[in-house]
Amino acid sequence: MNFPGIIPAAITPFTPADEVDVAGLRSNLEALVAAGVGGLVATGTMGEAGSLSDAERRLVVDTCVEVAAGRIPVIVGVSAGSTAGAVKNATAAREAGAAAVMCLPPLNYGGTTGELTAFYASVAAVGLPIMLYNNPIAAGIDLTPPVIAEIAAAVDGVVAVKECSGDARRIAELVNDTTLEILVGGDDWALEGFATGATGWVSGVANVVPAECLELHAHVEAGRLAEARALYARLLPLSRLDMTPHLVQHFKGAMDAVGLTGGPSRAPRLPLDAASQAALDAALAALRAPVAA
Numbered sequence: 001m002n003f004p005g006i007i008p009a010a011i012t013p014f015t016p017a018d019e020v021d022v023a024g025l026r027s028n029l030e031a032l033v034a035a036g037v038g039g040l041v042a043t044g045t046m047g048e049a050g051s052l053s054d055a056e057r058r059l060v061v062d063t064c065v066e067v068a069a070g071r072i073p074v075i076v077g078v079s080a081g082s083t084a085g086a087v088k089n090a091t092a093a094r095e096a097g098a099a100a101v102m103c104l105p106p107l108n109y110g111g112t113t114g115e116l117t118a119f120y121a122s123v124a125a126v127g128l129p130i131m132l133y134n135n136p137i138a139a140g141i142d143l144t145p146p147v148i149a150e151i152a153a154a155v156d157g158v159v160a161v162k163e164c165s166g167d168a169r170r171i172a173e174l175v176n177d178t179t180l181e182i183l184v185g186g187d188d189w190a191l192e193g194f195a196t197g198a199t200g201w202v203s204g205v206a207n208v209v210p211a212e213c214l215e216l217h218a219h220v221e222a223g224r225l226a227e228a229r230a231l232y233a234r235l236l237p238l239s240r241l242d243m244t245p246h247l248v249q250h251f252k253g254a255m256d257a258v259g260l261t262g263g264p265s266r267a268p269r270l271p272l273d274a275a276s277q278a279a280l281d282a283a284l285a286a287l288r289a290p291v292a293a
Contacts, residue, residue: 002073002100002129003160003181004199005038006213008206009046011252012060013263020056022063024261028207029067031260035210037072038200040064041102043089044077045138046204048248051266058092065097073099075131079139081107083122090126100129102162102202108140113147117154124157135164135185137243145173152180162202166243168192187239191232194220204242205235208254209287237283246276253280 010032013024029040042064043049043057052060064074076098078089083106090101103123105116124130132151136142142165143151152158161178163170164185171189174182175197183200184193190201194217206213212235219228241250249272252262257280264271272280 003039003075003131003183003202005201005217006206006210007039007041007075007183007200007202008032008037008210009041009044009202009204010064011207011248011255011262012043012047012049012052012056013252013261014266016264018264018266020052020059021261021263022059024263025060025063026067028255028260029064032207032210033067033071036214037206037210039073039075039099040068041075041077041202042098044102044133044202045135046207046248046251047077048266048269049077049079054088054092057089058096061093061096061098075100075102077102077133078123079104079107079133081109083119086119086123087126090123090128094126094128098128100131100159101126102131102133104133104135104139105141105143107138110141113150116141116143116147117151120151120155120158124155128157129159130155130157131160131162131181131183132158133162133164133185135162138164145170145177148174148180149178152178163193163198168196171198172196187242188236190216190235190239191220191228194228195225204247204251205239207251208238208258208260209235212287234287234289237286238280241280241283246272250276250280250283253277254284257284 013021015021076093078101080086134143160181162183162185168189171193255262
């Protein structure tokens with residue numbers, strides 16, 4: 001298995017001067033590794049990859065690889081609008097020592113299945129395993145289960161899927177119809193995904209409460225569904241802030257609230273308004289509530 005269990009999609013903290021906060025990033029990552037997560041995703045959507053320069057991307061990836069120190073895999077988001085851009089990012093990830101890459105289809109290009117297959121074949125030629133990333137809102141194109149199966153059959157390097165369409169039924173379809181590792185890609189259907197057979201969870205919530213995410217997975221694996229549901233009820237209000245335009249600000253704010261380093265986001269993202277902050281405060285209150293007996 002290339003992508004086991006709970007894999008936080010790491011945020012990229014910035015200093016007040018809008019530079020990558022390396023010390024804050026390192027501290028966050030060390031806390032995640034100490035908690036026992038199964039891997040780390042760098043420079044994904046949660047990591048504000050689209051706003052990073054090439055040098056900043058490399059700095060973030062280098063820091064992740066250094067902290068992981070071979071104990072857990074580092075998966076690097078390499079998504080781009082062109083084949084050349086994705087290959088460039090994947091090559092840099094390989095050179096930095098990443099274990100695998102995560103890649104959306106070419107951004108905002110509704111290509112044919114043949115074009116998508118050729119795109120992923122070019123990325124695979126870099127030599128790292130690929131986790132397909134299906135996020136129609138972020139990419140502008142939906143990788144349906146039949147398209148995923150066709151791409152995977154043609155490109156040996158494709159070994160997993162981060163399913164983030166919002167349709168939890170697709171996880172069962174992918175589990176049943178492919179041999180790929182299927183990972184939950186949206187935080188508010190983790191329980192459904194695990195119960196259906198997903199092997200992992202690329203998670204924003206795990207940045208904030210990794211131990212609880214690990215516990216949720218363990219409950220499901222052991223068949224303790226009552227315990228899983230009780231814990232999930234506490235996680236859900238924060239989890240539901242994932243699939244929103246302000247997901248980065250929400251999770252950075254949550255990290256600040258629990259003593260980690262979230263900090264500001266990079267423009268064009270703005271600070272949370274009063275209503276969004278109230279939603280985050282309510283989610284944090286639910287998270288801190290005692291587990292129902």
